[in-house]
Amino acid sequence: MRVLGVEGTAWCASAAVFDAETDAVFIESDPYEPDSGGIHPREAAEHMGDAIPRVIETALDHARDEYDDRDDDEPPVDAVAFSRGPGLGPCLRIVATAARALAQSLGVPLVGVNHMVAHLEIGRHRAGFDSPVCLNASGANAHLLGFHDGRYRVLGETMDTGVGNALDKFTRHVGWSHPGGPKIESHAADGEFVELPYVVKGMDFSFSGIMSAAKDAYDDGVPVEDVCVGLQEHVFAMLTEVAERALSLTGTDELVLGGGVGQNARLREMLASMCAERGAEFHAPEPRFLRDNAGMIAVLGAKMAAAGDTVAVADSAIDPDFRPDQVPVTWRSGESV
Template structure:
């Protein structure tokens, strides 16, 4: 049995258990950044969840992050293949699908438009209702499904988002967030400074290098009430990196270690403050950065001290995927939400707290 401070995540997502409900099957299209994924959910059961990742070509990976136009081109090239895989893995035909869900935002404009266009076309060809899903809420609902967390304080951390969230009165309320760049963006940009490859991802490579670091380099620690700021830390470490590395004061591994320890401590602090405000005894970490085992370890220490439980998911569901959009779409569709064709646009800045959560009490 796991202790309260250990991340709680089952090997297989549990099946939705309701004798009163007819089976509802939803297919979800996700493509807000460099991941293109299509997943199928049937009443809480993940039937399929294939995805592809756009990685910058060799020779560019150490210098540039993926560009919107290149990412959209990648998504266009593989999306029909991924759609075929999703249906084949689930053993379903288009006639078996009840609803088509897609990521409305937030995210990168060109990739979002590409995936929304395909989802909209599929919904019309198959004669199925369409549901536009908030990407952030997709992460939350997938995390709740996989871990079975009841009503957690949510830390949502990714390349484009950093938020501390709690549910109250039919909204996911944002208690704290970054006031400039996201934590994942901070890590990615530092990876470029010290020329770490994007394959499989900059954040993952920083995590592996940090495990070999032994010397902590003091960095700016910027928590402002419930909000955090990462741009100052990034500017400081970018300027210091070349000087410290060339002089032998520290290694690249030491800098990775120091950056992780600093930014993750900031995230733990604001999460704990939100827990205290809400009287919460659960923390759920979602988003791509949530896969980081050091972040989970540090959050686990805080939870243990408070007698709380930590919930997290592995890379199958933490990193952007189609099943999370299908799950949020399933919740929305079951509660009566449908996106009309004329309203099926995308928005790059679609805040978590804009969505009325009609599926929770």
């Protein structure tokens, strides 16, 4: 089976082709980079409108050029999968419209994918894990997922902003361009630890207090490099603490990381060390599968299509608040992809 995936929940217009036989994933992405400030939904949607046709065309050209097992009159892919949510409504609508039109014109099934479950499943697929806990540390989200009774349950989550969005708010305050996470990581290399608030409540965590304290510390003259170290150490320790509790609660010894903040080496180091200490396996997918990308949509789309979990165009509405625990996991019994 070969599946085209289309992603565009916020900033990354992306299309990918996954070939289940060889496990090869081709990804073509075109990021939206705001001139100043954060992601503006209308500008992001305008970017999607421009970029989505281009990235899809490139991915389909790849499928036609790379594989010569089909006649010219056959569709180059067996299904079209798209991110149905969560994400920015104006962006999701453009991606869904493109995916529906494409599936209909190629005469192949349409698959509606939950973007956060895709972040988890790409890690599970690449690691070959059976039933891991997943820490999704992305821009707009931060949560721990574990599989129970046919669904991915949210074991713990942010009580306010997503982890990447919180980091980006601090970097906007100090005048750095979006995205801020990589800049925090590079500046932290030259800093010293400073104390900031640490907020874990049960299995949930909060980032708003730590961000206000970080902005205040910067305004009070604490060197920005030191604030960056403080931010990384506190925020990532909070995520690591709850990830450890989730492992303990579920009894699993597999942890996967998902989301763009997962590109941070210090976060990966903390999670790897926690897992090593408790004898668990840890897998962080390669960066192209951590940040938003259509590869993860194509891979989960193939699993869902193989399980017959496709959607009629009439039922394929987007859902900007689509939670992972709303998704019946149809593809894990008798997995063939």
